[in-house]
Amino acid sequence: MFTWFHKLASPPYFYKFAQYVAPWTGWITLLLLAIGLYGGLWVAPPDYQQGDGFRIIYIHVPSAWMSMSGYAFMAIAAGIGLIWRMKLASAVAAAAAPLGASFAFLALVTGSLWGKPMWGTYWVWDARLTSELILLFLYFGFMALNQAFSEQRTGDRASAILALVGLVNLPIIHYSVDWWNTLHQGPTVFVGTHSDISTSMLIPLLVMIAAFMLYFATFVMRRLQVEILRRERNTAWIKELI
Amino acid sequence: MMDGVFGALVRRDLQLAYRRRGEMVTPLMFFIMVTALFPLGLNPDPALLRTLAPGVIWVAALLAGVVGLESLFKSDYEDGSLELMVLSPVPLELIALIRVLTHWLITGLPVVILAPLMGMLLAFPASAMGTLLTGLLLGTPVLSLLGAVGAALTVGLRRSGMLLPLLILPLAVPVLIFGARSAAMALAGDDVSGPLYLLGAILALTLTLAPFAIAGGLRVSLEN
Amino acid sequence: MMDGVFGALVRRDLQLAYRRRGEMVTPLMFFIMVTALFPLGLNPDPALLRTLAPGVIWVAALLAGVVGLESLFKSDYEDGSLELMVLSPVPLELIALIRVLTHWLITGLPVVILAPLMGMLLAFPASAMGTLLTGLLLGTPVLSLLGAVGAALTVGLRRSGMLLPLLILPLAVPVLIFGARSAAMALAGDDVSGPLYLLGAILALTLTLAPFAIAGGLRVSLEN
Amino acid sequence: MKSWHEFFTMGGYAVYVWPAYAIAAAVLIVNAWLPGRKLRRLLNDLKRRSQEQ
Amino acid sequence: MTGVCALSCESLDVWRGDRHLCHNLSFRAAAGQAVRLHGANGAGKTTLIRILAGLSPPESGRVCWNGQPLAKAGEVYRRELAFLGHSNGLKPNLTPTENLTAYSSMMGASPVMPIRDALARLGVAELAHRACGSMSMGQQRRTALARLLLSPARLWLLDEPLTSLDVSGVALLADLIKSHLGRGGLVIFATHQPLDLGSQRVDTVTLGGTA
Amino acid sequence: MTGVCALSCESLDVWRGDRHLCHNLSFRAAAGQAVRLHGANGAGKTTLIRILAGLSPPESGRVCWNGQPLAKAGEVYRRELAFLGHSNGLKPNLTPTENLTAYSSMMGASPVMPIRDALARLGVAELAHRACGSMSMGQQRRTALARLLLSPARLWLLDEPLTSLDVSGVALLADLIKSHLGRGGLVIFATHQPLDLGSQRVDTVTLGGTA
Numbered sequence A: 001m002f003t004w005f006h007k008l009a010s011p012p013y014f015y016k017f018a019q020y021v022a023p024w025t026g027w028i029t030l031l032l033l034a035i036g037l038y039g040g041l042w043v044a045p046p047d048y049q050q051g052d053g054f055r056i057i058y059i060h061v062p063s064a065w066m067s068m069s070g071y072a073f074m075a076i077a078a079g080i081g082l083i084w085r086m087k088l089a090s091a092v093a094a095a096a097a098p099l100g101a102s103f104a105f106l107a108l109v110t111g112s113l114w115g116k117p118m119w120g121t122y123w124v125w126d127a128r129l130t131s132e133l134i135l136l137f138l139y140f141g142f143m144a145l146n147q148a149f150s151e152q153r154t155g156d157r158a159s160a161i162l163a164l165v166g167l168v169n170l171p172i173i174h175y176s177v178d179w180w181n182t183l184h185q186g187p188t189v190f191v192g193t194h195s196d197i198s199t200s201m202l203i204p205l206l207v208m209i210a211a212f213m214l215y216f217a218t219f220v221m222r223r224l225q226v227e228i229l230r231r232e233r234n235t236a237w238i239k240e241l242i
Numbered sequence B, C: 001m002m003d004g005v006f007g008a009l010v011r012r013d014l015q016l017a018y019r020r021r022g023e024m025v026t027p028l029m030f031f032i033m034v035t036a037l038f039p040l041g042l043n044p045d046p047a048l049l050r051t052l053a054p055g056v057i058w059v060a061a062l063l064a065g066v067v068g069l070e071s072l073f074k075s076d077y078e079d080g081s082l083e084l085m086v087l088s089p090v091p092l093e094l095i096a097l098i099r100v101l102t103h104w105l106i107t108g109l110p111v112v113i114l115a116p117l118m119g120m121l122l123a124f125p126a127s128a129m130g131t132l133l134t135g136l137l138l139g140t141p142v143l144s145l146l147g148a149v150g151a152a153l154t155v156g157l158r159r160s161g162m163l164l165p166l167l168i169l170p171l172a173v174p175v176l177i178f179g180a181r182s183a184a185m186a187l188a189g190d191d192v193s194g195p196l197y198l199l200g201a202i203l204a205l206t207l208t209l210a211p212f213a214i215a216g217g218l219r220v221s222l223e224n
Numbered sequence D: 001m002k003s004w005h006e007f008f009t010m011g012g013y014a015v016y017v018w019p020a021y022a023i024a025a026a027v028l029i030v031n032a033w034l035p036g037r038k039l040r041r042l043l044n045d046l047k048r049r050s051q052e053q
Numbered sequence E, F: 001m002t003g004v005c006a007l008s009c010e011s012l013d014v015w016r017g018d019r020h021l022c023h024n025l026s027f028r029a030a031a032g033q034a035v036r037l038h039g040a041n042g043a044g045k046t047t048l049i050r051i052l053a054g055l056s057p058p059e060s061g062r063v064c065w066n067g068q069p070l071a072k073a074g075e076v077y078r079r080e081l082a083f084l085g086h087s088n089g090l091k092p093n094l095t096p097t098e099n100l101t102a103y104s105s106m107m108g109a110s111p112v113m114p115i116r117d118a119l120a121r122l123g124v125a126e127l128a129h130r131a132c133g134s135m136s137m138g139q140q141r142r143t144a145l146a147r148l149l150l151s152p153a154r155l156w157l158l159d160e161p162l163t164s165l166d167v168s169g170v171a172l173l174a175d176l177i178k179s180h181l182g183r184g185g186l187v188i189f190a191t192h193q194p195l196d197l198g199s200q201r202v203d204t205v206t207l208g209g210t211a
């Protein structure tokens, strides 16, 4: 097991690994998306309060979750790259960042499109909204710093420090924002609650979440191939590959 | 020995600051301007101003802290002193911490001192001023430390001025929220020990962790 | 010939900006973040935010414009390009004006374009958005030009900071006041032509006089 | 859903639901398409360079 | 390049703070002539070169181009002048090609030779498309020197042009100077290193002063 | 200064962007030895010196101080190291005295000689109380070199130390290096100018590469 991990962590091996695995996960993602969308957009009954407006949930919630777990994933990978000087981990972080940022963006956009019919406004300064916005900016900062240096190695290390500082800060941000809001209740009331969500609504949601996770995995691998190729362009194995 | 080093470094940083005392005024001017500008769009109803005062003062203090930060290590990088700092046997963490603290002394502290005056202009009552001051005293060093992390990470970049706020403002949000909240609660006559303790805890956390991030950032910046 | 020079200089400045395109986005980010800080520090009640919006947006625009200005000629001074600019047969006034205008194009204009969106987040009504935009469109170039005068005068000084805010702020404050006022008046449904005309007049005046001040400042800075 | 009509109108929420799905689809597709293109370009570039040498 | 041209200093007095760097200094350089400014560290070479370029005024005395004081000659003089100071005047974010394109657009005349050729002559052709900030000191200096080849200027003012140049770079610059002089140009330069201009006569202006 | 000391590089591989600067480079410098890094512009001297100082890591291979890799030697190594890079590391707003005081406070040891004496040895005693920013390039370089006299470090890493120095400055530095070597120090330097160290043997490490 350990040796397998060790092997996987070597760029040439991982490059080939991704070459084989990514198509498979890609097709499964597509399948899950199809099932989830069919279940969510067609099968599930309208919400008794929100009507068909609630169907945004099937992209909103998976995006929101992936944006948050994606950040943790990215920061941990970057940290491993920084501390153990593992090149592949840094590449993983660099590959994950744009995807995580996309999910954060999607959570924001779908959320505000959902907010208009539910709350009457696209945007309120609510706790979750605010912390999601901040998360997006954390991603932007990471990406900007990662690409800002002429030597990729430097960019990796600098952005890893930022990601780790951000990781420590993330719970603080989350709770501060939460707390700030409860003290200062705006016009917001969250409508959908978990308990009374029916099974026919829940199952598509779970399927969509699984699909988004696999999507993330697939395209992290794809991006990683690009990153590996870019970073290792001067090595012997790349020359052999070509 | 460390003692002597500490004193000598603080002395040098203060000396430098004194030579450039002009630059120290900039954040202060910013602070005044931002606070003064707000009531402009509003009707100058004291009751309304009063409730806005905590937020305005905190935002102004935050911005004033960020504006001058870019140059915190920039000149060291450009004139080659940063290499000397990194290559000195004194731990870089210590050198960096001293630099940040002197920076706070000459930019953050004046803002804190001026805050009551600006509060008065915004009709903020004297009874809540203590909380505002304590909050600023605990919060602005955190802002300086976080800012220094960003400054260290971007010092090697040719035009970091713009990137820097992007990096640090998201991290600064909790300080702003707790700070402004505590002042607002004091205004409402509530018990403020909660947010102030939290600010203190954040300060302790940052004070212990940030020096490592700063030193790491400086080392990385020189690698290039 | 002047035509070709103009084009070539604009091209170079845009090229430089494009090389740092990452950083071009950052004034925008900065603008967004500063605007976002206010609701965080204050009370997120839309009715209140609406009345604050003019002040918030104007301050944020000012800051976004000013943050990068200090370095407008600094890098030219430090890498020796400034000497080449002064010694070139092309009038320095023209070179400086182009530099400021491209700076505005890549930092000021995006901010103006984004302002309606931020206005929306602050619950600023669409009916007053036109005034806000016009005001920013007239006012931000003035801020850039004034900032450039200050940057030019202080670029050679090692003790510069002092002068820059002292020189610039008194000049920038009227712009801010008229700008924020006009938006606030639009919000209240008043006639806004007065402050907007004034802003326009200030822009015309600065556009004609500032290049000479900038060029003069640059020449003096190099004499030392 | 009982009919295609209902599906497209989304009970009056179409203006919010469909743009949300459209934007999501666009973002996901772009993210899926970009790495492949980059990979191809990079490989071509590297091939060209190795032939030049 | 037609017409005679000459740069002359007339009884210059130069002060820096409390130091009197030049006292009643006069000299003249005419077409085809090279003048070397000589002096210990802190003697005032850089100061003098900046005065000759018109960047700062002398305390008293005047500098004339073709008999006209610099202030009057203005644009005419700047068109005839190529200046290389202590710093290279390169934007670290731009490539050599972009830097030199920008320079030639400010020159007010079309470049004497294609930028690519100028870079090749200086031995940095292969760097033409890399950011200047990521080049070594010597490579940057060479790029800055390529400006001399682009400009139709007759007067070259060079302040320590040899800094960071390797041996072949020094020889290259000597060649450039010689051929410029041969074409009727003027070169005024300050350097601490010996610069062998072969049979070319070099006038030396010695600035007094200690370190 | 007691004990043997030596800096050794073991099969260093150094890359900059797509350029392979050193391939499997190994050399060793022991007490009393001078090593000169030689190479054309852009060969990688500055890059190598920064690696030797521990400022950046090599792609592969390692640098050892007394047999210990730099990362481990850490503070011990930094205590033995005096570094002079392309830039002088002087704060333009501070005077030479203030600058050197700050330096010696970071040195973690008391200065070997009074600052005034070190400045005098470098010939800039009279500038001791002027802001460094208002000094000529050579005067600044001399001030930076004065650091070498203050530090008890045994290893000097000098990147183009002769830049901007006049003839007497070059001779002075040669003297300083010779006496440092005589006291059992190590000097590794990169320069394009000839530096005459008399009878002292100088090893040369040549870095390949073109401009």
Ligand code: HEM
Binding pocket: A057, A060, A061, A064, A065, A107, A108, A109, A110, A111, A112, A113, A114, A115, A116, A118, A119, A122, A128, A129, A130, A132, A133, A190, A191, A192, A193
């Ligand atoms: C711009 C607007 C919005 C943003 C940025 C946003 C953001 C988020 C985030 C970050 C989460 C994950 C929270 C967590 O798991 O801790 C989430 C979950 C969720 N959001 Fe939103 N949201 C927005 C608008 C809305 C609206 C308008 C609704 C519905 C009325 C909504 C309904 C939900 C639901 C039902 C969940 C799942 C709750 C849970 O599992 O805890 N969101 N949203």
Ligand SMILES: Nc1ncnc2c1ncn2[C@@H]1O[C@H](COP(=O)(O)OP(=O)(O)OP(=O)(O)O)[C@@H](O)[C@H]1O
Binding pocket: A150, A151, B224, E133, E134, E135, E136, E137, E138, E139, E164, E166, F016, F017, F019, F021, F039, F040, F041, F042, F043, F044, F045, F046, F047, F048
């Ligand atoms: N930041 C960077 N990014 C990419 N390449 C770089 C960077 N800095 C330097 N290089 C390249 O690395 C090589 C070595 O540079 P270095 O500065 O070490 O040369 P050097 O031997 O000191 O040259 P010089 O004699 O000109 O000072 C050069 O070819 C240069 O173009």
Ligand SMILES: Nc1ncnc2c1ncn2[C@@H]1O[C@H](COP(=O)(O)OP(=O)(O)OP(=O)(O)O)[C@@H](O)[C@H]1O
Binding pocket: C224, E016, E017, E019, E021, E039, E040, E041, E042, E043, E044, E045, E046, E047, E048, F133, F134, F135, F136, F137, F138, F139, F164, F166
């Ligand atoms: N800004 C300034 N303010 C006051 N004095 C200055 C200033 N700049 C230079 N000086 C002094 O003027 C003198 C001449 O300086 P200059 O730079 O012209 O010397 P230089 O001959 O070029 O020396 P180097 O060979 O070291 O480059 C020096 O003694 C220096 O200390």
Ligand SMILES: [Mg+2]
Binding pocket: E045, E046, E047, E159, F136, F137, F138
């Ligand atoms: Mg000089």
Ligand SMILES: [Mg+2]
Binding pocket: E136, E137, E138, F045, F046, F047
């Ligand atoms: Mg070098």
